[in-house]
Amino acid sequence: MIQSLGYAGFTSPRHEEWLEWGPKYLGLEVSSHRGADGAVRLRMDDTAYRLAIHPGERDDLAYIGWTVESARALAALEQRLRTAGVEVVRETELAAERGVVELISFHDPFGLRNEAAWGVTTYPSTFRPGRPMSGFVTDDGGLGHIVLITPSLEQSEAFYCDLLGFALTDEIQPTGGPRIHFYHCNPRHHSLAMAEIPGITGVQHLMLETRSLDDVGTALDLLKADGHSIQMNMGTHTNDHMTSFYVRTPAAFDIEYGWGGLLVDHEHSRPHRYESISIWGHKNDAGQLPPPGIIRPLGQPAEAEVLA
Numbered sequence: 627m628i629q630s631l632g633y634a635g636f637t638s639p640r641h642e643e644w645l646e647w648g649p650k651y652l653g654l655e656v657s658s659h660r661g662a663d664g665a666v667r668l669r670m671d672d673t674a675y676r677l678a679i680h681p682g683e684r685d686d687l688a689y690i691g692w693t694v695e696s697a698r699a700l701a702a703l704e705q706r707l708r709t710a711g712v713e714v715v716r717e718t719e720l721a722a723e724r725g726v727v728e729l730i731s732f733h734d735p736f737g738l739r740n741e742a743a744w745g746v747t748t749y750p751s752t753f754r755p756g757r758p759m760s761g762f763v764t765d766d767g768g769l770g771h772i773v774l775i776t777p778s779l780e781q782s783e784a785f786y787c788d789l790l791g792f793a794l795t796d797e798i799q800p801t802g803g804p805r806i807h808f809y810h811c812n813p814r815h816h817s818l819a820m821a822e823i824p825g826i827t828g829v830q831h832l833m834l835e836t837r838s839l840d841d842v843g844t845a846l847d848l849l850k851a852d853g854h855s856i857q858m859n860m861g862t863h864t865n866d867h868m869t870s871f872y873v874r875t876p877a878a879f880d881i882e883y884g885w886g887g888l889l890v891d892h893e894h895s896r897p898h899r900y901e902s903i904s905i906w907g908h909k910n911d912a913g914q915l916p917p918p919g920i921i922r923p924l925g926q927p928a929e930a931e932v933l934a
């Protein structure tokens with residue numbers, strides 16, 4: 627049903643810092659079109675934009691934007707959600723602001739705002755990376771993947787799998803760590819993952835995949851040279867084989883910046899279970915992983931529904 631992770635939006639009091647941070651370290655291109663509320667919009671391919679950082683008093687996830695293939699697919703998804711008792715809003719005015727033809731919005735069981743759209747605006751051959759680099763792996767696989775925190779995998783799977791159509795790729799149960807499930811909606815190993823931690827919901831990280839390993843190493847050099855905090859150093863994951871590092875962004879969520887992620891023939895593969903997150907690396911210099919940057923205690927609403 628869902629085709630890909632199309633875009634994502636966050637709020638942050640430091641949204642203006644992304645004008646420099648996004649291009650300088652990640653190679654993202656700043657769109658010349660700011661959002662109606664002054665949001666900084668960042669491009670990573672010919673899509674009008676993939677990431678929006680809105681002004682806000684608190685660092686938070688504003689929305690996760692999924693794409694579907696057509697108006698019919700969007701209507702079918704809307705019907706399925708309504709039948710299941712999920713409140714759905716047809717966002718007629720907001721669609722133009724998001725740069726899509728049609729848009730609906732709804733919330734997951736723990737209050738995270740999801741959007742689904744078709745007809746994303748693109749400008750063929752206009753992407754220019756913010757620093758010299760090879761570009762990003764996107765196309766049918768979407769912008770990358772997002773990892774959420776849920777207090778209940780069971781309830782979240784009833785929403786993301788049974789209603790939105792995600793399927794389990796595999797799972798990791800690290801010793802002493804949370805249970806993490808990985809889900810696909812296209813050949814990318816996963817577009818969505820969820821870690822189960824009682825009592826909270828939030829965002830663990832957003833992953834962007836470059837076309838060259840050298841782009842990852844170069845970003846790490848640039849960030850370290852300027853004294854930025856690296857949450858997890860370079861390593862390769864057990865399940866999607868992504869070679870990556872994790873950095874805390876000025877909007878408090880982490881970016882996994884990686885290369886070499888697996889594409890999977892999901893029809894002919896069955897879920898595996900891994901006992902560790904990484905084959906090598908992904909260590910923290912302090913020896914302990916810092917807590918996720920965006921955590922929302924249950925029952926606490928988002929700062930504001932960002933509608934622009």
Ligand SMILES: [Fe+2]
Pocket residue numbers: 771773831833882
């Ligand atoms: Fe990841």
